[in-house]
Amino acid sequence: MKRISCTALVVIMLTLWGCQSSDPNQASGEGTLISTVATTPPQIVPPPVLPQAVGGQLDLRTLAGTGAIVQMTYPTITNGDNVRVSWIGSSYYESPLQTVGVTRPVTFIIPYSIVAASKGEDVQVKANYVFPGRNYLTSIPFKVTVVETSPPANSGEQVAYELNTRYANTSLTCTGNTPAYYCNGVIIRSTQSGSYDPWNPSPAADTLGGVSFSYMRRDAYVTSLYHASGFTFLPQEQANAQGKIAEYLCIYAYDAGTLVGPRGEKGCGLKPRSAPRADVSSCASVNVRTVAQWYAYTKTIQNRDYQCSLSTADATQFAASFQVRANRPPNMDALWNEMMVKTWAQNIPTSLPLESFFYVSTAGLAEAKTYQTKYRERTAGKWLPIIKLDLTKLNGNPFSYNSSDQAIQP
Known part of the structure; x- marks a missing residue:
């Protein structure tokens, strides 16, 4: 040395x-x-x-x-x-x-x-x-x-900031002990570019009476979505303040395949089983209101298709829908949750609590640009941002805005 x-x-x-x-x-x-x-x-x-x-x-x-x-x-x-x-x-x-x-x-x-x-x-x-x-x-x-500075008001950057803020908020209730989706989390629907406008209920949803969404936040462990693009709704408190239409019916902890097979009550009813046969339409009807009760009941069913639906009116039941996702039972597939919203009339985009269009892939971006263009055409020039949802950043801030993603600049 x-x-x-x-x-x-x-x-x-x-x-x-x-x-x-x-x-x-x-x-x-x-x-x-x-x-x-x-x-x-x-x-x-x-x-x-x-x-x-x-x-x-x-x-x-x-x-x-x-x-x-x-x-x-x-x-x-x-x-x-x-x-x-x-x-x-x-x-x-x-x-x-x-x-x-x-x-x-x-x-x-x-x-x-x-x-x-x-x-x-x-x-x-x-x-x-x-x-x-x-x-x-x-x-x-x-x-x-x-x-911590604030983003420019009424901008795509602001929307991404608010999405990330709500995504990170893990409060179980909102003002007045209302369910968490009233003020936090991200209410999101994945869809495809097709023959009808993306914000319109699909023909199958019209028949069912309910439209499928998911509810994302950091502790809900939603790591994938069915399609690569779609839109988000404002939280219910903001939607109500603006007089926007959104009637939430129920939520399943895991995707329940509501469009497959018989399921009443606008997608919230129980799917019939051979033994015992159930003719009731909610988790409460089978004495499931808490996390422990949900686990006990879910052990008795064959798979996710036979889940009961938790309430979107009761804060405790709604919280249970994402709390149980931290420890997935073996008979539940590792999929998104499913939140049912009552179908609304066709062709009323300005009456809906639309917040943004999103994408998760290159193909999804092309679809989101189509949605943004259609929205301007259907609303006499109104604009909603296209937001990227990065599923690799779910432990941080997964939502981001980039001006180059926009088909139309604000």
């Missing part, structure tokens, strides 16, 4: 002490050599860089649910060096130790939850060069204020 002379070591320590004293903002110990082992350490570690920070501010809206990138390097960086970063705010975070390789600068990610917990605060981010024995040299801090 290469040895450092006493003279060289003194020079290094004096240099570091001088760097510390020249910066009045530097905290005690920053830029100070703590260990005097016989290695070739950097003489000083510069502050790390947060490339997403602009003007001394780190915007949570820009992060869109993902972690904050932190990069560090220093003039004598060498393969095999051990480095880390720390986030110092109301939440403290120290990254795992990284060994320097060929990629420079070294990149770290501060978890979004840590950053979000520091909203409205001035925080410090420091880089550390770690010696053997966990002694370390600490950089001058990078100082940043965590903010």
Whole structure:
């Protein structure tokens, strides 16, 4: 191992002490050599860089649910060096130790939850060069204020922001103990571009008396949809405030195939079984109102086709519909949930609580552009945004707006 002379070591320590004293903002110990082992350490570690920070501010809206990138390097960086970063705010975070390789600068990610917990605060981010024995040299801090700005009003970006906000909201009830879909989650219908306008009930739905939607939020674990495009409805509180039509009938914890086989009550009734034969039309009628009761009952049925439907009027039953999805029974397929809405009249797009069109694939984007174009034609020039639903980002913010996705600009 290469040895450092006493003279060289003194020079290094004096240099570091001088760097510390020249910066009045530097905290005690920053830029100070703590260990005097016989290695070739950097003489000083510069502050790390947060490339997403602009003007001394780190915007949570820009992060869109993902972690904050932190990069560090220093003039004598060498393969095999051990480095880390720390986030110092109301939440403290120290990254795992990284060994320097060929990629420079070294990149770290501060978890979004840590950053979000520091909203409205001035925080410090420091880089550390770690010696053997966990002694370390600490950089001058990078100082940043965590903010959350609002998107432009009445924009596609705002719609995506609101979708993500509701998706992340896991409250079980809304104002007045109303069910969760009144104020949170995303009410979404997947469909296809066909001979009828996408917001119109299909011929099969007209016959049934109910239209199938799904209810998405982070703890509902809806990871796929039947089609690659469709539309979203406003939450019921907003729809009611605007006088928009949406009569929610029931919800199934898993897709119930409501258009397949006999099922009464606009798709909410029980499908007949050979033994015992049921002639009732809801979970409550078979004493299923809670998570435990749902599991007990579901053990007795053959498959998802024979589910009972939970209430969209009772907050506890509605919450059970997504709570049971955290632990899927073996006789339930890993599919979306199914929320039934009473059919509405044809050709009334401006009377519906339409919020956006969405897509999940390239083919779905082409369909969503068709929906957006049809909507403008049917509503004398009104506009709704096309929103991307990224099913790989369900643990973060899956909804995003891009102006290049729009068939028509606002």
